[in-house]
Amino acid sequence: MSRKSRIIIVGSGIVGASTAYHLAQLGWKDMLILDQGPLFETGGSTSHAPGGVFQTNPSRMMCKFAQYTVDLLRSLTYEGKPCFHTVGGIEVSKTKERHEDLYRKLGIAHSYGLTDAKIISPDEVLKMSPFIDPEKIHGGYYVPTDGLAAPVRAVRAMAKYVTDLNAGEFIGDTPVTGFKISNNQIRGVETPHGEYEADIVLVSTGIWAPKMGRLANISLPLVPCEHQMAWLEPFDELKEFQAEHKEAQVEHALMRHQDYSLYFRQWNDTYVIGNYRHEPRILESEELKKPEDAEEMPSLVDFRPDDFAGAHQESNWLFPKFAEKKLTRKINGLFSFTLMESSNGRNIN
Ligand SMILES: Cc1cc2nc3c(=O)[nH]c(=O)nc-3n(C[C@H](O)[C@H](O)[C@H](O)COP(=O)(O)OP(=O)(O)OC[C@H]3O[C@@H](n4cnc5c(N)ncnc54)[C@H](O)[C@@H]3O)c2cc1C
Known part of the structure; x- marks a missing residue:
């Protein structure tokens, strides 16, 4: 042909x-x-991304791109269902230094057009993320228009x-x-x-x-990297998000804990923990065979429990309810990052 x-x-x-x-x-x-x-x-x-969109970025261009993305995804529907859930995004501060940093982010955000971003108290965080222990944080940096794409x-x-x-x-x-x-x-x-x-x-x-x-x-200039994600057992408190409402339903804010390079999102009746705090695991794209389907893709590389141990402990500390649940599905997902070539010809990330 x-x-x-x-x-x-x-x-x-x-x-x-x-x-x-x-x-x-x-x-x-x-x-x-x-x-x-x-x-x-x-x-x-x-096919297996959780769809988190935090718009704040120190690069003005990336921040504007993210704002454009949110506007675009909010304008799209497919078979009557939304392509974006505007649940809001919250970054929490475990330390005083991180809390100071949240104010810097706020300044950047306001000057780049995210004018409704604000710093909120631990109790206000709790209202939008009911599983968190508010005693563990100084507060949160909240962007109401952040949210979750349905990729x-x-x-x-x-x-x-x-x-x-x-x-x-x-x-x-x-x-x-x-x-x-x-x-x-x-x-x-x-x-x-x-x-x-x-x-x-x-x-x-x-x-x-x-x-x-x-x-x-x-x-x-791209390179495939591994990124860990793990699902918890269902929560009784989230029962209403299960079954026929599956895939579309999410209400809790998207959460980020940058002192430990972690994020958390509600996934129907449970939660997903995303972990960036591990050895950089970089692959050659020739090593990656074509998966038969979307289900097979995450198993192209093995989940590494040791890489997840610290992230798991920290997640349970911040969200004590998580400690009552076992991990169900665990993956080392794959996506590409940009690669720069240094003057001596070595590739650096
Ligand atoms: C676990 C995980 C969590 C993530 N979390 C987030 C998040 O919260 N927020 C966020 O913004 N991003 C997130 N990402 C990153 C995001 O998913 C990716 O950046 C994005 O999906 C990349 O899109 P893409 O179109 O470049 O690649 P892909 O979606 O991989 O599309 C590439 C396509 O090319 C096709 N293809 C490959 N080779 C060939 C060939 N030879 N011939 C024909 N077709 C071919 C593939 O089948 C595939 O469909 C996450 C990714 C993963 C894996």
């Missing part, structure tokens, strides 16, 4: 889908979006927008295995189902991007 498109987007995670969505808004047609996995739970990072639903909503406009087509189960390049110009891609031609090829393959780059003989 050979067909010509204006652009081929390789990968239909949130980055590929969002690119197609924005190009469609600009009037682009003839777009082809290919993914190696089944649409739209492809097995990429988007795959957002991808579906964006893809629908593109296809409803007849601006492009999404095809799953089609891995790109090579690039057609002549005279140093990209001409298209190769797949097991045949070749596809295009004026432009955009690679948005997340953790597989370095491998794609090497196929095209270019360096893509």
Whole structure:
């Protein structure tokens, strides 16, 4: 099969889908979006991300991007369900120094347009995050418009927008295995189902991007990293969020505890703990086989209990109710981080 498109987007995670969505808004047609996995739970990072959006960032550009993201996701629905839950985001302070730092963040946030951000007392934190022990914190930095994206639903909503406009087509189960390049110009891609031609090829393959780059003989400055996440047993107090209301329901604020590089989110009738406080675990994208489905993806690498031990202890200290629950699902998830090359040619993160 050979067909010509204006652009081929390789990968239909949130980055590929969002690119197609924005190009469609600009009037682009003839777009082809290919993914190696089944649409739209492809097995990429988007398929198993918890969707936390904290907008505050010391970089003005990143902060503005995050604000744009929240506005965009709030405007999207899929099959009548929202793509964003505006539950608010709270960063807590365990130490006086962290509390001081929250005031610095507040100044940054106000000057970058997050004008309703504020510092709140431990008791106010408790109202929005009822499992926390307010005695353990000095207070919280609260951004009411932070919240939780529904990542795959957002991808579906964006893809629908593109296809409803007849601006492009999404095809799953089609891995790109090579690039057609002549005279140093990209001409298209190769797949097991045949070749596809295009004026432009955009690679948005997340953790597989370095491998794609090497196929095209270019360096893509991304690297796959492991990131731990673990689910707790259900809580009786959250029973109403279970069953038929599954996936859409969340009420507690998204929480962050930066003294220990931890975050916490309600997940229907339970909670998820996200842990960044462990050895950097970096992989080569060639090592990562194509998962059969979204369920298989998190098991591409093993969960490392030792990496999680300190995070678990700290979580139980801050949220004493967590200590009553066992961990159920535990993963070392994978997503890509940017990579810089230093002047001596070594890659640094
Ligand atoms: C455990 C975990 C927690 C996270 N928490 C958060 C969070 O709270 N907030 C946040 O903002 N981010 C979070 N992230 C990060 C976020 O999920 C990723 O940054 C984002 O999903 C990356 O999107 P992407 O489109 O670049 O990649 P992906 O979603 O991985 O999409 C890449 C796509 O490319 C396809 N592909 C790969 N190779 C090929 C090929 N050869 N041919 C065709 N298709 C191919 C894949 O199948 C995949 O669908 C988290 C990630 C993980 C894993």
